Amino acid sequence: MNTDPADTRHLHLDREDLMASAAGQPVGDRAQQHLASCEQCQREATRWDRVADGVRGLAAAAPGTAEPALPSRASQRALQGRWRRAALVAGSVAAALVLLAGIGEATGFVHIRLSGPGTQTYLTAVTGCTQLLQADGTLEHVNGNSLVIQLASGQPVTVTTTASTFVSMSGALTSDITDGASVEVRGYRYGGTIAAAIVTVGQPFSAVNPSGFVPLQGTVSDVRTSGFTLVTSTGTRVQVTTSSETLVVVPHASPGQLQAGVTIFAVGRAGPDGTLAAEAVAAVSQFRSGPHVSVSLKVKDCSPSSIEEALGAISVAPAG
Amino acid sequence: MNDPRGDFGAAIFTGSHDGACDDGGLLRRIGRGDEDAMAEFYREHGRVVLAQVLLVTGERVLAEEIVQDTMLAVWRGAGSFRGESSVRSWVIAIARRQTRDRLRSRRLRVVDDAFLADQPGSDPGPEVMALDRAELAEVMGAIRKLASAHREVLGLAFGAGLSLAEVAGVLEIPVGTVKSRLSAARAALNQILDEKGQNR
Numbered sequence: 001m002n003t004d005p006a007d008t009r010h011l012h013l014d015r016e017d018l019m020a021s022a023a024g025q026p027v028g029d030r031a032q033q034h035l036a037s038c039e040q041c042q043r044e045a046t047r048w049d050r051v052a053d054g055v056r057g058l059a060a061a062a063p064g065t066a067e068p069a070l071p072s073r074a075s076q077r078a079l080q081g082r083w084r085r086a087a088l089v090a091g092s093v094a095a096a097l098v099l100l101a102g103i104g105e106a107t108g109f110v111h112i113r114l115s116g117p118g119t120q121t122y123l124t125a126v127t128g129c130t131q132l133l134q135a136d137g138t139l140e141h142v143n144g145n146s147l148v149i150q151l152a153s154g155q156p157v158t159v160t161t162t163a164s165t166f167v168s169m170s171g172a173l174t175s176d177i178t179d180g181a182s183v184e185v186r187g188y189r190y191g192g193t194i195a196a197a198i199v200t201v202g203q204p205f206s207a208v209n210p211s212g213f214v215p216l217q218g219t220v221s222d223v224r225t226s227g228f229t230l231v232t233s234t235g236t237r238v239q240v241t242t243s244s245e246t247l248v249v250v251p252h253a254s255p256g257q258l259q260a261g262v263t264i265f266a267v268g269r270a271g272p273d274g275t276l277a278a279e280a281v282a283a284v285s286q287f288r289s290g291p292h293v294s295v296s297l298k299v300k301d302c303s304p305s306s307i308e309e310a311l312g313a314i315s316v317a318p319a320g
Numbered sequence: 321m322n323d324p325r326g327d328f329g330a331a332i333f334t335g336s337h338d339g340a341c342d343d344g345g346l347l348r349r350i351g352r353g354d355e356d357a358m359a360e361f362y363r364e365h366g367r368v369v370l371a372q373v374l375l376v377t378g379e380r381v382l383a384e385e386i387v388q389d390t391m392l393a394v395w396r397g398a399g400s401f402r403g404e405s406s407v408r409s410w411v412i413a414i415a416r417r418q419t420r421d422r423l424r425s426r427r428l429r430v431v432d433d434a435f436l437a438d439q440p441g442s443d444p445g446p447e448v449m450a451l452d453r454a455e456l457a458e459v460m461g462a463i464r465k466l467a468s469a470h471r472e473v474l475g476l477a478f479g480a481g482l483s484l485a486e487v488a489g490v491l492e493i494p495v496g497t498v499k500s501r502l503s504a505a506r507a508a509l510n511q512i513l514d515e516k517g518q519n520r
Contacts, residue, residue: 015499016484023478047451051506052478054459059371059479195456243457 013041022048049189056188060197129302134267135159135276139283142255147281149264158275159266161255165278166308168205169258171285173248176201176257177228181220185230185240193239196227198247205251205312247286251312258283267307279304282311343407351399358395365408366391368480369415375475376419376468386422390415409486412476416490423468450513451506462512470505477502 013021017031022045027035035041135157137149147159161167177183177199184204187196194216204217216238218230227241250257258264262285268278343364349357369390374383393414401410451459463471476487477498488495 015503019477019484019499019502023481023483025483043452047449047506050451050454050456050459051463051474051509053456054463054509055375055474055478057456057460058375058463059368059475 012038013044018044018048021045022052024052053188053195057195060188131269132267132279132302132307133270133276134265136263136265139258139260139262139264141260142258145255146275147255147258147264147266147278149266159264159268159278159281160271160275161278161281165268166280166304166311167253167255167258167283168249168251168281168312169253169262169283169285170247170249171262172244172246173201173250173285174199174242174246176248176250177220177223177242179220179223179228183218183220183230185216185218187216187240193227193241194230196240196242196246198249199240199242200249200251202250202252205249253283255281259285261285265311267311280307280311344401344403347394347398347401347407350395358391361394362391365411368408369411372412372472372475372480373415373419375463375479376472377423378464378468382422386415386418389418393418405489406482406486408480409482409490412480412482413490416472450510450516454513458513458516459509462509462516465512466505466508469501470508473498473501474505 013027013031013034017027018041021027021031021035035045135149135151137151137157140148140150140156142148145161147161148156149159150156181201182203184200185194185196186198186200187194189195204215216230216232218232218238220228221231221237222229226243227239230238230240232238262283265282265284266276266278267280268276271277343361346357346361346364350361366387370383370387373386373390374380377383377386390411394411397414401407405413454462463474466474473487473491476482476490477484482490484495484498488498491498491501493501
């Protein structure tokens with residue numbers, strides 16, 4: 001700070017303080033004291049904040065990246081090839097989408113790998129869970145508690161659900177943000193508002209926890225086309241802006257809420273007549289890859305909660 | 321007086337990286353061939369590195385490849401980390417070298433870019449700037465139009481969470497030059513926004 005130690009009123013913050021402040025790094029008490037009373041420095045700080053917010057906005061919009069499996073060090077030549085292939089596949093989003101989402105557990109990891117175009121023609125096994133099957137495809141229609149989906153092969157499969165089936169949906173579902181709804185917003189500050197990257201409607205869901213954001217919870221009020229007002233538990237009113245880029249996640253949806261055409265990932269057990277009795281269903285509409293996206297699960301812990309977490313992680317997969 | 325930047329608390333919306341101690345341990349485990357540690361390292365740093373590389377290159381496929389090469393270098397060279405910098409700045413420096421090599425092989429005019437990066441800014445100072453009235457989407461779009469050296473320094477300072485000293489270490493330039501480059505980047509950003517505003 002360009003300051004006389006005895007006078008914090010007249011000498012302004014230097015660039016380093018302003019840049020550090022915008023970067024979220026600590027600045028000295030004297031600098032903060034000056035900032036609180038100096039409109040000129042506040043304007044400068046706000047400008048740097050806007051630059052920083054723009055950078056963070058771009059970072060938040062960056063796609064997820066593949067996390068390829070690691071072979072042993074003894075085969076490092078092969079390692080490079082496998083890593084590079086994984087990256088190339090990840091980049092070819094028009095034809096395929098690869099994502100490995102990991103959810104840390106004390107006993108291991110639940111991994112989801114999305115790849116495509118799918119090669120399976122019917123229900124496929126979930127790696128590591130002998131009794132679990134999966135079906136991935138496009139939702140054709142909903143019949144009560146049953147979903148009829150079309151696999152990549154074109155074959156229809158009926159997925160049955162019960163009250164205990166975990167059903168999540170995600171996409172540009174801003175119409176699901178309604179007055180009075182409890183939501184969790186993850187976004188970034190811009191001026192006096194929050195630009196929402198992800199809005200979780202209903203109960204917070206631990207799987208919806210990408211890095212770079214810290215959650216803000218509250219109740220929705222004054223819904224409008226461009227956003228809404230979030231009223232926190234302390235009564236603070238925060239203006240939240242939404243856009244077509246905002247990802248809305250409804251982690252506890254009902255089958256009747258699902259729209260035909262969305263991509264469905266379902267995991268469950270074999271039912272009668274080739275049906276799948278689902279334990280968990282994820283309906284995802286942010287993928288443009290449609291039925292070409294498939295998912296194979298590697299699950300060490302085959303419990304229902306692990307499956308829910310794994311499918312829930314699909315909800316925040318980047319748009320393909 | 322109210323803080324003009326909102327009353328939500330700076331910490332709430334600022335990404336932070338406070339795992340420096342764990343990072344050192346992670347690298348030691350990676351050095352011993354622990355694949356779970358590598359996966360953890362990837363989750364901890366992968367997205368930030370990708371965002372930074374993507375900001376500089378502007379090409380998703382290329383950025384993905386560079387990140388993969390960077391992580392491969394980490395896997396192979398974890399044992400060489402001497403703790404002289406933070407792990408975050410170390411891995412970003414590796415990514416930067418990978419990026420530079422890739423861009424150099426494409427014969428991009430990086431010299432001109434670097435020259436531009438340190439030219440004095442032409443910000444109008446305390447008067448109203450285009451930045452003051454720009455929407456977030458406009459700022460993001462304008463950042464994409466900056467010279468890569470400007471995008472790089474902005475990403476390191478505001479996206480990767482590095483201190484100015486760490487940014488200087490990664491770029492191998494003095495801290496004063498980092499500040500000049502940041503100011504030049506902001507001035508260029510303001511100019512892009514100003515021209516866009518005048519054309520509306």
